[in-house]
Amino acid sequence: MNPFTLTHQNKNSKARLGKLVTARGEIDTPCFMPVGTQGTVKALSPAELEESGAQIVLSNAYHLFLRPTTEVIKKAGGLHNFISWQKPILTDSGGYQIFSLALLRKVNDEGVEFQSHIDGTKHFLTPEEVIQIQKDLGSDILMPLDECVHYPCAKDYAERAMRRTVDWAKRSKMAHGSCLPAGRAWLPPQYMADPPRFLAGMAHGRLLFGIVQGATYEDLRKVCTQALIEIDFDGYAVGGVSVGEPRNLRYNIVNFVSGLLPQDKPRYLMGVGMPEDIIEAVELGMDMFDCVVPTRYGRNGTAFTSVGKLTIRNSPYIEDFRPLDQICSCYTCKNFSRAYLRHLFNTDEILGLRLVSLHNIHFYLELMRQIREEIRQDRFAEFKKEFLSRYLNEEEYAY
């Protein structure tokens, strides 16, 4: 059974509407996944995420493996119980983190050796072990270990990394298929009565995505995409973007890969991005997004609004008693003024970064709701134009 249903294809663009079913709930696409790297979306509570309408959050196997360790989370009854979030969780494999954060990394065909960026302890992980970690966490959508390269990257290096990524993807698929859930403790209550039927129907209830690599080289991207499609995954992610490449190069690659992917599987653009990037990628046929920007900017006092970004520390806001965004319905905008938020940032009060992070997550999720509505009504192109003309209007931004 394919857990993804394409419910509507926009008439004038590749933008599409879909529904992804996991054991812990449905996800309407295009969707944004708030990032909870270490098992918490920074500064926010699970209750706030739920009220904001989040249907899925992302967490990171590499970080959780190191702290508090997979063992602890397994004993807690899985990541959902540990962090008190009962809706779907996608776990990134840690490939990107191992290749960007970890120390003294040594990669061979077998797997990757690295030193923890926290305490320097040495670890060796194979693709199979990375799948097992995510199973132990009880993740709903698993990502295989991949080799992520930076921009720019020489072609021969990019090709080696891509071929290794495909090989690891194959091994991950086998590892994913070969294990029944340990103790089935992670199964949601409604399925506990009849686990075998549930397992047959849902491929263990856990989805596994493939990650397309190949840097900025179309031929490499093509080889990788076709190889992954042959292995057959529940969804496909475009990796190795948002790693320093120019924006137009990114759009080219996304557009190119999107054209190769099957219509009936979800497409996840990893680590993207700013509101304008997401809109652009939706138009190119991408379905799923994640990015630390809404919470990172929130902690620095930058709010996303319908008329652009707003830097709350700026002096024009001293006596500005309007909400961050006059058309926003989040808790922050319903209750607090720019003047108060500015005061909170000026006095280093935690409530300030909480409230702006909350607003930003609400802004992103509301943007996705609106994108879905506009696709449904075949109005996406007009919406994109209207949104960007307001959002990128420097004059309005300044006020």
Next chain:
Amino acid sequence: MNPFTLTHQNKNSKARLGKLVTARGEIDTPCFMPVGTQGTVKALSPAELEESGAQIVLSNAYHLFLRPTTEVIKKAGGLHNFISWQKPILTDSGGYQIFSLALLRKVNDEGVEFQSHIDGTKHFLTPEEVIQIQKDLGSDILMPLDECVHYPCAKDYAERAMRRTVDWAKRSKMAHGSCLPAGRAWLPPQYMADPPRFLAGMAHGRLLFGIVQGATYEDLRKVCTQALIEIDFDGYAVGGVSVGEPRNLRYNIVNFVSGLLPQDKPRYLMGVGMPEDIIEAVELGMDMFDCVVPTRYGRNGTAFTSVGKLTIRNSPYIEDFRPLDQICSCYTCKNFSRAYLRHLFNTDEILGLRLVSLHNIHFYLELMRQIREEIRQDRFAEFKKEFLSRYLNEEEYAY
């Protein structure tokens, strides 16, 4: 009309039950006031305070006068609107802060000159101006400017400070009585229709307390208390405690002053304290308390529980999947384990300090609810014994 009603006097101790009526709501005493020095109870939202059952919060005129300034808050429609808290607010005058935080302080009979602890700007404030600031903020309970001395303090110095405090209290009372509310913008909607009647009934809807000083000298405390009673305030605060004196000396002074105060006025013990201190002071007849401890400890990862303080970073909690306090019903205890909270503190995640601060505030407010219930049932002495034997049990604390 006296806004305070003594509803029950405990049979075997001075502990008492009361109700204090302000324009923005009633406060059941004995009560604990969460401290929002700069217009926010650190790390918590007003919604969380309300859900925890807070009936009043405390803020600080000195801090708000400096940042964001009284002017800004006045323009925002008062402090309640600015911080989005519609229940009562007590504002401390800033006396304590001027004498502990400010630089180059010069005090004379007219008022106090000081330099801002933030930017070094010079200010001179009279008792009348301090009342006006609190009126501009729209505070429900105002505290007069006083001269707070440290421990230990020579008697002649303590006496001068006490006599100045009485003189300033007199001037504050006159300033408080002489002004009608500016524009009445701060009046709650239900009173807007008939402000004169409201004003007559509620002494402008704002209460003014007197602050008893006199350091650790009983004769000075007596002179001060009698002088303040003669001026006649809506309530009486015991100031100059929790400034470094030994605990038994503090209890002596509190007990002594409590014995001199009128039965029909609320009694506020400023800056106190730990749970055991509050219980002790309730037994001596005190009604109102404030302290930064629950949120300050919360930010450092120390939780108050029914079996004592718990330091969440300690290693026994790595795999401890029980809530902070097994008999607590707060959001934190209903959803998260010690192991998860420890992980959040270990990874410097903001959610950790949010959740422990929330639990601690809930613990304090729940303690006060229980104290009131026990007084009502004339069981306070037994409760005190039971609570302290569990709370101070070192063996249970350690686990």
